[in-house]
Amino acid sequence: MLYQRSSALFAEAQKYIPGGVNSPVRAFKAVGGDPIFVKKAKGAYLYDEDDNRLIDYIASWGPLILGHAHEPVINAVIEKAKQGTSFGMPTEIETQLAQLAVSMVPNIDKIRFVNSGTEACMSAVRLARGYTGKDKIIKFAGCYHGHSDSFLIQAGSGAVTFGSPNSPGVTQGTAKDTLLAQYNDLESVRALVEANKGEIATIIIEPIAGNMGCIVPSDEFIKGLRELCTQEGILLLFDEVMTGFRLGKGGAQEALGIDADIVCFGKVIGGGLPVGAFAAKAEIMAHLAPEGPVYQAGTLSGNPLAMAAGLAMLTELDKHPEVFESLAKKTAYLHEGLDAVLKDKGVPYQINRFGSMISVHFTEEPVVDFDSSAKGNNETFKKYFHGMLQNGVYLPPSAFESYFLNDALSYADIDETVEALKKVEL
Known part of the structure; x- marks a missing residue:
């Protein structure tokens, strides 16, 4: 995928906004590269300024539980x-x-x-x-x-x-x-x-x-x-x-x-x-x-x-309280798919999940607090993040952030996400 317009917009933003962003995690400092600028979103998808479609796993960091533009x-x-x-x-x-x-x-x-x-x-x-x-x-x-x-x-x-x-x-x-x-x-x-x-x-x-x-x-x-x-x-x-x-x-x-x-x-x-x-x-x-x-x-x-x-x-x-059960099932399905692919790749990893929140940590130890989370391999995470992005999946640009699923995500979207991971070299 090409991100030419996003990169140009980021360069312009840095002239007028500290770091080019209004909240630090958006700057991609933890993963490298230039941040993606969003033009619009609908349901489970983001559309950036270069017209790439991305499956969204942050949901504006949580609030869009029913999807974008509900x-x-x-x-x-x-x-x-x-x-x-x-x-x-x-x-x-x-x-x-x-x-x-x-x-x-x-x-x-x-x-x-x-x-x-x-x-x-x-x-x-x-x-x-x-x-x-x-x-x-x-x-x-x-x-x-x-x-x-x-x-x-x-x-x-x-x-x-x-x-x-x-x-x-x-x-x-x-x-x-x-x-x-x-x-x-x-x-x-x-x-x-x-x-x-x-x-x-x-x-x-x-x-x-x-x-x-x-x-x-x-x-x-x-x-x-x-x-x-x-x-x-x-x-x-x-x-x-x-x-x-x-x-x-x-x-x-x-x-x-x-x-x-x-x-x-x-x-x-x-x-x-x-x-x-x-x-x-x-x-x-x-x-x-x-x-x-x-x-x-x-x-x-x-x-x-x-x-x-x-x-x-x-x-x-x-x-519609059934939304919460639906989201939990979709998150469990994503967990199962990611788990199978990462196991095949042979890299050390942990997956944590509760309800519609989930995260992947590249470490051998269970992640139960900040110290164990900080032991994750950030170089592997960078490859994971950018590899998924290149294959149309937008994840949190930091190893220290949870994913937030939204109920507009379909099982087909989750299958596409798992297929994307298969293509990523870790």
């Missing part, structure tokens, strides 16, 4: 746009989407809409601190909760030390209140809790990780977290920006059988438009302004276009 969503946005795009005032549709979301998700009473997953997680942590009166948080290496200062933290010198900033612009003062634990390692969490007794407001986690590939928590780990939080008066915060309304109506809480104290949403809840949200029981949400003292605001929060897209998307999923 008609009920598009029509809802068009009709709402005719009435105005933003008012900075309350609208009925905000309550309609809130009511539907609360009815679908277990263990929440109220929800606050924002404009991104980053904003949702940032606001949820502030709420947790305000509710508990404690300052420190625990996050997990490899889990991504947006680019808020509190989350851009790397490991310190030992398991129970404070973290340190991993981005210029994040202060040491901010970093000292973020403690870093290892995913799927309950003892690392217990050690931090013990060393900071009575000081931890919340433990924030991707209940199914998607930013070090797809990584599933062990039952012992996730149940142990819930028990530990209950015992210690710590709020368990599920970042379901990726998993919410994707793994089932009730997201990861439902799929794992674990109740979180606060839940963050994004992606699917916006139907492809910029939306985030955070939710909890009424007692916790009562601490949020204007009802309580914890301040959070946003001019475009709950804007009518995003609410219309989200309401249309969640309505479809609420009426």
Whole structure:
């Protein structure tokens, strides 16, 4: 395939946009080469500026669970746009989407809409601190909760030390209140809790990780977290920006059988438009302004276009819960096909999967946390990514990202994907 126009557009973009992109993973730094510029998309397919058709396995990083340009969503946005795009005032549709979301998700009473997953997680942590009166948080290496200062933290010198900033612009003062634990390692969490007794407001986690590939928590780990939080008066915060309304109506809480104290949403809840949200029981949400003292605001929060897209998307999923089973079966079918081809090729690999999330790791060891994910052979991954791209399949351009399937994908598309892998030299 030729990508001449994409390359020309990237060169032009770099003159005016830092790195030529508005989100770093798009720049192909992890895999090399120039990024693909998209012209349009429909169903399971992307069409780039060189008119190549690509089978899409990122679905805009998760939100397009029913496929690109899904008609009920598009029509809802068009009709709402005719009435105005933003008012900075309350609208009925905000309550309609809130009511539907609360009815679908277990263990929440109220929800606050924002404009991104980053904003949702940032606001949820502030709420947790305000509710508990404690300052420190625990996050997990490899889990991504947006680019808020509190989350851009790397490991310190030992398991129970404070973290340190991993981005210029994040202060040491901010970093000292973020403690870093290892995913799927309950003892690392217990050690931090013990060393900071009575000081931890919340433990924030991707209940199914998607930013070090797809990584599933062990039952012992996730149940142990819930028990530990209950015992210690710590709020368990599920970042379901990726998993919410994707793994089932009730997201990861439902799929794992674990109740979180606060839940963050994004992606699917916006139907492809910029939306985030955070939710909890009424007692916790009562601490949020204007009802309580914890301040959070946003001019475009709950804007009518995003609410219309989200309401249309969640309505479809609420009426057709069989979508989740359909997606899980398609993902299992893809897993089976990739597994067979990679086995024949004789390269070390691991495939992780949960629901409609899946990832391939070129390593001999099981991938259960960030450290094991980082041991993957990135040179092999580059060959894999570019080989699949040349054969019409668009995968995440990073070994640390989950694939997100959409239900517009047919079994024929998945067969084509598996056939493409057969042609790739690893």
